[in-house]
Amino acid sequence: MAVRCYIALGGNVGDVEQNFRAALAELTATPGIEVFEVSPTLRTQPVGQWAGTDFLNAAARVDTVLEPFDLLEVLQRLERQAGPRTGPRWGPRGLDLDLIFYGDRTIDDSRLQIPHPACWYRRFVLDPLAAIAGEVRHPTKDLTITELQARLLRRPLRLSLTGATRPVRERYVRLLAAGSGIEVRSWNSEQAAEDLPEILAWLGPSDEAPDLRFDRLPPLPRLDVSSVPDPVLFLRDVLRSALG
Numbered sequence: 384m385a386v387r388c389y390i391a392l393g394g395n396v397g398d399v400e401q402n403f404r405a406a407l408a409e410l411t412a413t414p415g416i417e418v419f420e421v422s423p424t425l426r427t428q429p430v431g432q433w434a435g436t437d438f439l440n441a442a443a444r445v446d447t448v449l450e451p452f453d454l455l456e457v458l459q460r461l462e463r464q465a466g467p468r469t470g471p472r473w474g475p476r477g478l479d480l481d482l483i484f485y486g487d488r489t490i491d492d493s494r495l496q497i498p499h500p501a502c503w504y505r506r507f508v509l510d511p512l513a514a515i516a517g518e519v520r521h522p523t524k525d526l527t528i529t530e531l532q533a534r535l536l537r538r539p540l541r542l543s544l545t546g547a548t549r550p551v552r553e554r555y556v557r558l559l560a561a562g563s564g565i566e567v568r569s570w571n572s573e574q575a576a577e578d579l580p581e582i583l584a585w586l587g588p589s590d591e592a593p594d595l596r597f598d599r600l601p602p603l604p605r606l607d608v609s610s611v612p613d614p615v616l617f618l619r620d621v622l623r624s625a626l627g
Contacts, residue, residue, distance in 0.1 A: 385417070385446040386486040388454065389516055391499070391508045393479040394465070395438040400424060402465045402478040403441055409461055410445060416457070420444040422511040430507070430623045432616075435475035442483075442511040451485045455495050458482060483508065487522045498522055503531050504582060504606070506627030524603055535625045540581050542622060543570035546595065546609065547586035555586070558615045565622055582625065584608050584618055 392403050403424065411418045422442040429435055447454055458480040465478035483499045490497040502508045503524050509532040512519075517529035524531060542565060544552045552569045560567040570583055572595065585597045587609035597607050611617045 385448050386488075387484075388445050388447055388482065388486065389484045389512060389519070390443045390445060390458070391479070391481040391483050391502070391512065392441045392443065393438050393481075393507065394477050395429065395434070395436050396475045396477040397466065399439040399477065403439070406461045406465065406478060406480060407443060409464070410443075410457070413457055415448045416454070417446045418443055419446060420515045422514040425507070425511055427507040427510075427627070428623070430505075430620050433474045438507065440507045440511050442508070442515055444515055451482070451488065451490055451495060451497060454485070455482060481508075483512065484519065484522070487520075489522055501624070504535065504621060505624040506532070506535055507624065509535070510627065526603070534581050535627065537581060538564050539566040540564060540622065540625055541566045541568075542582045542584065542618065543568055543580040543604075544584050544586060545570040545572070545600065546589050546597075548589060548591065551586065555615055555618075559618055559622070562619075562622060562626075564626060579604050582606055582621060584614070584621075586614060 392406065394402055407418055407421060410416050420443065424439050424441045427438045427440050429438055462478050462480055481499055482497060483502050485497050488497055498521060503521060509528060513528050513532045518527050520527050521531060542559065544555055556567050556569065579601055581604060583600055583604040583606065585600060585605060585607045589595060597605065608614045608617055
């Protein structure tokens with residue numbers, strides 16, 4: 384039985400729209416895959432210091448009888464066909480094909496994470512996806528794509544920090560609060576559920592609150608940055624992605 388999947392398309396090198404058309408045609412021609420719907424293509428700002436110029440982004444619904452890792456191999460092959468990627472990992476690219484949803488499956492593997500772990504806070508994923516899958520529900524955040532998108536339209540966009548030590552949190556608040564349209568603060572675990580921040584970043588265990596753990600945070604906005612080499616740089620990119 385075919386599974387309904389959603390794929391995010393992106394790129395900023397060469398004729399990106401042609402790369403999209405070629406990839407979608409190849410998907411259509413691949414046994415076991417059928418492309419049903421494609422969103423309009425949007426121009427978005429690059430995210431990350433090495434990303435380069437503006438991106439084009441789109442989303443597609445495909446139905447497939449392929450298993451998730453077999454579909455992943457097809458997507459990676461199409462990325463390679465669009466041209467070799469040079470430079471840093473998150474640098475400019477001719478084609479990105481990210482598997483966002485595979486039905487309502489969840490997969491946590493070193494090669495593949497489903498749902499895509501960053502899709503819920505990236506406007507360049509949510510905006511095109513909302514055009515074709517607005518009522519699709521995120522399997523772990525338990526909101527529809529349209530609802531996830533709407534959360535990120537609030538201004539100021541709220542980022543709260545929890546875990547680590549108070550001096551670390553306060554330093555990160557100062558470093559991250561320089562942008563307009565955002566509010567950054569330490570998180571109070573007694574905040575009402577209806578007043579959660581749009582993003583709640585977990586910085587790691589804290590001696591101040593030894594019982595506080597990532598898995599005890601509210602599932603909707605939580606984001607684990609405890610193993611990120613540079614949490615401030617990473618969260619700046621998260622905020623750019625969320626602000627759109």
